[in-house]
Amino acid sequence: MKYVLIGNSTAAVACIEGIRSLDKDGEIVVISSENHHCYGRPLISYCLLGRVSKENMLYRPENFYKDNGVKTMLGRTVAEIDAAGKKVVLENGESVSYDKLLVATGSRPFIPPMDGLDGVKDKFTFMTYDDMEALGSALSPEKRVLVIGAGLIGLKCVEGILARVKQVTVVDLADRILPSILDAAGSEMIKSQLESLGVKFVSNDCAVKFEGNTATLKSGAKLDFDILVTAVGVRPNVELVKNAGGEVNRGVVVDAKMNTSLPDIYAAGDCAEGYDMTIDAKRILALLPNAYFQGRCAGINMAGGVESHMNGMPLNAIGFFGSHVLTAGVYEGEAFEEKTASTYKKLFVKGGRLVGFILINDFLRAGIYTSLIRNATPLSEVDFELLKTEPQLLAFSKEVRAQKLARKV
């Protein structure tokens, strides 16, 4: 059996681990445009911040590929999938045949059309190791940075660079920061913290024009900067599958086993549109844990095992300068809320089940809440009043507790 994996990040690593849990001997080839050993992609901000060394950014040990019998073709780009011929064709014309193929091509930054962008000298995106190296080399204490986008990537970038530059200004179209994971109250809490550290925010606005190092916003305001970082969102890399005739919606459409619509071709991670149990529909969940779950599931199925991934959901754990935001699921239904000056907890209940939560600086044992969402546990089976005060196993029945604590799980 010959497995070919396009991509070398979380989903691909997970796929390798999934394959090797069943098939110790099959040939595995990893082809990736990025010429790096697998690294924890979200670690790029921690590296700029000085919290993690470049050596410690490795997502798996140095000898991972060797130990798993994986042949790597790094710095090589796949141009085409020949689904009928069961081979991939590289940009230089070389082809690599496969029996089972994983498409784990991830996503790329979306750059909205902005007049005069070509004339901006120091402009960056913030997604890859190379992005980090490029941005890092441009930083210096007298520089003013303009970040377009107050989402997860933009704000982690801010954390990484704030101490290394003179000024950071963040502009976002939305009315609040981190709109994808926080409600207004939670967003305000993190915004105040970041403002107290010197970050400037401009909400409900966007850059429409650049003249040298001056940005003109939609509101008419002008902002001078030295470095521009664009972090408004990402787009899935679906072209290979689309051009091969596979079904593509926003992402590459996959079933519960991570099969695409093309035979022997699987997809996982940021490029894939899999099932999200919290909305009972397929959507892209461009989150690291999800990439692992999907990649591993794909690998097991590729190796002849049977595995389904039917409990995908939004999961975010993100921190800024010592504060922590942990969120999961969807924010619908009845809300239970507790707020102090520095903490925030909001639980969402719908149809007698926990469907989502927001936790800021009050997150111990949050996984107990997450497990209630993942298992769709009827709240009638647990002591929810107790759970509202804090996540705990005492809220479960004695029998359930014994299953969790008195046997091998």
Add this chain to the structure above:
Amino acid sequence: MKRIYVNEKWCLGCHLCEYECAFANSGLDKMFKLKGRMGELVTPRIKVEGEDKGEIHFAVNCRHCTGSICVQSCIAGALSKTDDGMVVIDKNKCVGCFTCVLVCPFGAIMPSPDGKAAQKCMLCTDNVKGEPNCVKYCPNNAIVYEER
């Protein structure tokens, strides 16, 4: 592999396991030196649930579970599984994002005292005790260390 299992009906709720865990991982040579330093120097990796005056008590620490969703979810590759199934954390690789806290269904992984990394039970293989100190000093066999 031997793991720690809970006999809920025998747990007195005395919290000795928490102190023995903290002591084992403190690097201190005498238990009394822990006084006043819990929270700052070391925090337990085992947690006793139940109110002091309540009827039900039990201790929770890492189950070293088969699925290990924490290992699968770790953004840094800091969590891994040994060949015999123990879930271990490399605190030098951990960036303290606490995705593991977000996904552990047992609530068995937590921030270390400085808040900069996660910590978890490694069955005292990471300190001088060598085997679970919490189990060794449990006065009522409410936690045991065995194969099941």
